[in-house]
Amino acid sequence: MRDALLPSAKINGIAIPDSKLGRAITEFIRDNESELLFNHSVRVYFFGAIAGQQRGLTFNDELLYAAAMFHDIGLMPSHWSQNLRFEVDGANAARDFLKSHGVDASDLEKVWTAIALHTTPGVPEFMHPIIALTTAGVEMDVLGLTYDQYADDVREKIVAAFPRTAHFKEDIIQAFYDGIKHRPDTTFGNVKADVIADKDVHFHRHNFCSIIRSSRWKA
Amino acid sequence: MEQVISGIRIPDSKLAQEAAELVRQYQNEMLFNHSVRVYLFGAMKGIRQDLKFDRELLYISALFHDMGLIDAFSTDSKRFEVDGADAAREFLKTRGVPDANADLVWEAIALHTTPGVPQYMRPEINLTNAGVLVDVVGIGYDEYSSEQRNQVVSAFPRGNFKNEFIEVQACSALKKPETTFGTVNAGYVEAFDPNYQRPNVCARIHNSPWHS
Numbered sequence: 001m002r003d004a005l006l007p008s009a010k011i012n013g014i015a016i017p018d019s020k021l022g023r024a025i026t027e028f029i030r031d032n033e034s035e036l037l038f039n040h041s042v043r044v045y046f047f048g049a050i051a052g053q054q055r056g057l058t059f060n061d062e063l064l065y066a067a068a069m070f071h072d073i074g075l076m077p078s079h080w081s082q083n084l085r086f087e088v089d090g091a092n093a094a095r096d097f098l099k100s101h102g103v104d105a106s107d108l109e110k111v112w113t114a115i116a117l118h119t120t121p122g123v124p125e126f127m128h129p130i131i132a133l134t135t136a137g138v139e140m141d142v143l144g145l146t147y148d149q150y151a152d153d154v155r156e157k158i159v160a161a162f163p164r165t166a167h168f169k170e171d172i173i174q175a176f177y178d179g180i181k182h183r184p185d186t187t188f189g190n191v192k193a194d195v196i197a198d199k200d201v202h203f204h205r206h207n208f209c210s211i212i213r214s215s216r217w218k219a
Numbered sequence: 220m221e222q223v224i225s226g227i228r229i230p231d232s233k234l235a236q237e238a239a240e241l242v243r244q245y246q247n248e249m250l251f252n253h254s255v256r257v258y259l260f261g262a263m264k265g266i267r268q269d270l271k272f273d274r275e276l277l278y279i280s281a282l283f284h285d286m287g288l289i290d291a292f293s294t295d296s297k298r299f300e301v302d303g304a305d306a307a308r309e310f311l312k313t314r315g316v317p318d319a320n321a322d323l324v325w326e327a328i329a330l331h332t333t334p335g336v337p338q339y340m341r342p343e344i345n346l347t348n349a350g351v352l353v354d355v356v357g358i359g360y361d362e363y364s365s366e367q368r369n370q371v372v373s374a375f376p377r378g379n380f381k382n383e384f385i386e387v388q389a390c391s392a393l394k395k396p397e398t399t400f401g402t403v404n405a406g407y408v409e410a411f412d413p414n415y416q417r418p419n420v421c422a423r424i425h426n427s428p429w430h431s
Contacts, residue, residue, distance in 0.1 A: 084335065085334075085335040085336065087335075087336070088335060088336060088339060091339075112339075113340070116336045116339070116340075117330075117333070117336065119401070120330075120333050120336070120401075120402075121298075121400055121401040121402065122297065122298040122301060122398055122402075123298065123300070123301060123329045123330065123333070126301060126329070127326070142424060142427075143420075143423050143424060143427050144427030144428040144429045145427075147427070147428040147429070148428070164429065164431055165431070166431055167431055168429070168431050169424050169425050169427070169429065169431060170425075172424065173421055173424060186335055188334055188403075189332070189333075189334040189402060189403035190333075190334065190335075190401055190402070191400075191401035191420040192420075194419045194420040194421050195420065195421060197419075198419070198421040206406075207406045207409060207410060208403040208404070208405075208406030208407065209385050209389075209406050209407060209410040210406075210410075211356050211406075212355055212356055212381055212384070212385055213381055213385070215355070215356050215357030215360075215381070216357035216360040217354075217357055217360075217377065217380070217381065218377075219377055219378070219379055219380055219381055219382075
């Protein structure tokens with residue numbers, strides 16, 4: 001369904017940015033990410049942008065598109081590291097890409113932060129619109145958190161253009177696992193620990209109190 | 220009165236003194252001393268790594284970072300980190316500090332428990348988190364000389380820090396356990412409430428309103 005990426009594909013007044021940068025982002029993610037994650041990322045953009053309309057926020061759609069499209073690239077072998085959180089890998093990839101396209105430093109920082117914090121609960125919603133809306137889009141597409149705040153026909157149009165797979169829920173959990181299983185320690189204290197625990201019965205989850213009690217300090 | 224600990228001066232501008240007085244008024248010695256140690260360890264690391272940072276802003280971030288644990292600053296629905304961040308920003312704005320600096324302090328506090336991200340952010344955010352990590356869990360312990368550690372701890376003693384700190388954190392977390400989802404603070408709830416069913420993100424994905 002990638003024909004739907006034509007600039008005419010407006011949903012609820014939102015379109016994929018039809019600029020040189022917008023097209024370059026689309027091409028880069030299409031070439032470097034699985035179809036599952038590509039479609040998920042475009043939906044994150046639409047859900048995030050519509051959340052922005054609902055909240056009356058002003059934001060740069062190219063930057064939101066960049067953050068949404070790159071947010072999961074750190075799950076791909078071509079862009080993952082051995083010891084950083086996948087969120088940070090994605091943030092770094094977006095920063096490098098945008099920098100090479102002449103985006104200025106303060107905008108790079110916003111996109112970096114939006115991606116790095118997209119799984120941190122309860123904080124991004126109070127930050128810059130690009131950061132808040134990236135997380136809003138992710139939480140809608142992955143968890144369905146604000147599901148009822150979107151009209152049925154809007155949701156249906158977005159999903160028709162950028163389909164959820166028949167078993168998307170399980171497929172996205174698998175995609176998370178595939179992208180982080182080689183670095184389980186990076187999931188400590190964040191939601192991705194549940195993904196490792198779901199797939200690996202031997203995974204031992206650390207408790208923060210035990211970590212404090214066993215620190216090098218005597219008391 | 221100028222106070223220098225192992226080469227690190229405690230900021231004593233009017234703003235810094237007011238911040239310290241306000242925090243000390245609400246926090247017990249355990250939490251206040253912890254907050255000052257977070258500043259000292261953070262500043263030491265910043266100097267060691269030759270980072271450019273605003274000492275006053277780092278000091279205020281450190282002082283306020285646990286303010287959300289105090290009833291007077293705690294909300295029912297926000298993470299305690301955000302409550303502390305809001306308290307600091309409010310304090311700074313009413314004293315005419317520019318928004319950009321107030322927002323920087325807000326981020327440093329809001330993200331001080333987020334693992335694996337703050338170290339790549341601006342120095343004040345990085346160093347607030349670094350100070351917390353060494354003082355709470357001992358991450359980076361060996362990067363400080365025993366002289367540095369001893370001077371910090373003798374000026375601002377730990378006392379029975381591990382137990383008392385866990386108790387204060389647990390008290391806050393148990394009041395609003397849903398705000399600990401996907402954070403290190405879920406550990407406090409689990410440790411103190413044996414009946415607590417920790418929400419699981421995979422279950423939340425499966426139970427979402429999406430059809431598939």
